[in-house]
Amino acid sequence: MDSEESEDETERARRKIRKAKRACRSELSVSKGDWTRRSYATSNVLSLAGVVDTLPRVDARTTSWETFVACFESRRRPCIITHAMDDWPAFRGERAWTLEALRQRFAGVRLKVGSDDDGFAVRLRTEHFVAYASDPQGALVDDSPLYVFDGSLEREGSRALLADYTVPSLFPEDLFSTVGEDRRPPYRWAVFGPARSGSSLHIDPLATSAWNALIRGVKRWVLIAPGVPRASCRPRIPGVTDGEAVTWFTNILPRVQSADWPHARAVEAIQRPGEIMFVPNGWWHAVLNIEHTTAVTQNFVSSSNFDAAWRHTRKARPKLAVKWKAALRESRPDLAARADAIDAENQPCLSESAPSSSSSSSESEETANDAGRKRIKKGSSS
Numbered sequence: 001m002d003s004e005e006s007e008d009e010t011e012r013a014r015r016k017i018r019k020a021k022r023a024c025r026s027e028l029s030v031s032k033g034d035w036t037r038r039s040y041a042t043s044n045v046l047s048l049a050g051v052v053d054t055l056p057r058v059d060a061r062t063t064s065w066e067t068f069v070a071c072f073e074s075r076r077r078p079c080i081i082t083h084a085m086d087d088w089p090a091f092r093g094e095r096a097w098t099l100e101a102l103r104q105r106f107a108g109v110r111l112k113v114g115s116d117d118d119g120f121a122v123r124l125r126t127e128h129f130v131a132y133a134s135d136p137q138g139a140l141v142d143d144s145p146l147y148v149f150d151g152s153l154e155r156e157g158s159r160a161l162l163a164d165y166t167v168p169s170l171f172p173e174d175l176f177s178t179v180g181e182d183r184r185p186p187y188r189w190a191v192f193g194p195a196r197s198g199s200s201l202h203i204d205p206l207a208t209s210a211w212n213a214l215i216r217g218v219k220r221w222v223l224i225a226p227g228v229p230r231a232s233c234r235p236r237i238p239g240v241t242d243g244e245a246v247t248w249f250t251n252i253l254p255r256v257q258s259a260d261w262p263h264a265r266a267v268e269a270i271q272r273p274g275e276i277m278f279v280p281n282g283w284w285h286a287v288l289n290i291e292h293t294t295a296v297t298q299n300f301v302s303s304s305n306f307d308a309a310w311r312h313t314r315k316a317r318p319k320l321a322v323k324w325k326a327a328l329r330e331s332r333p334d335l336a337a338r339a340d341a342i343d344a345e346n347q348p349c350l351s352e353s354a355p356s357s358s359s360s361s362s363e364s365e366e367t368a369n370d371a372g373r374k375r376i377k378k379g380s381s382s
């Protein structure tokens, strides 16, 4: 390619990116410089000085599923799992998910970078996203860069990504799989994001738990225990909060960490390549990408979070719940019986608002909706 052609190519990519930005965040003007207005690129928001990582590490090579369930899953304790992805093609070897390898393999594949105001997916070709990631007029200066959160990996172009990883053996249960791929809620995402992109504080929908495997880069996590009200940890402050991770880390996290914060201390972690975060159901969590990251994440229901997931699904997705219970009746009659027992309770909602249970249903729904409108993935896979 001569230099004129490559200039055309750069300009073409920038045009596509401007279009995607306008669609994803119509409240910001690209031409007036709103994407760089807060100058986060020159702030210290990526500094890890003073961050104390207190999460336990669990070595997948020496930990049985039974031990993991007893010590973490059933007690809803978050942790980071190590050595569970050592042999993934996504992690090591020529198919490893570096930006350059992804560009070479998937240049023309259109990845989801957000949703427009009508809820439709906004997509960018991988080659354009990779160009954006290192563009001094793009992700390198944007306050909160575009973030690939693609939940439709079974599409023609991206399907090959699914062969690059396997579900870690500590997560053998996936109870929504019983209703079939077409009916089940979105559950797996490829996640590629420049520094300062991320996920603002949220709780995953339907009381699902999640694992998030980091392949390249560094992620900073903050986790807040179930039961903390939204108004405390995700207050809406006009002109200050905007649903972006970097904004939450800059403006709200200091309040959460202050001495007069009336709830349990937030848990912090720094996740590095090869580490898998386990987020139990009902935990608030926020993530800031400290470097450019590539990752894959899946949400799931297991025996440990089944009761909470059943309550949420029954309320938020009643038709799905009917099909789910019928499918469980065949494959997991023990859990179908548990669902029957929950349904037979006279006041099912009371247990959901008890402090020891997962987030209240309304809190979770609100969070999922906020998330679904814009970029946080878990509302939709389109």
Ligand SMILES: O=C(O)CCC(=O)C(=O)O
Pocket (backbone or CB within 6 Å): 191, 198, 199, 204, 210, 211, 212, 219, 279, 285, 287, 295, 297
């Ligand atoms: O990697 C991220 O941005 C965090 C994703 C997330 O919030 C999750 O997996 O639930």
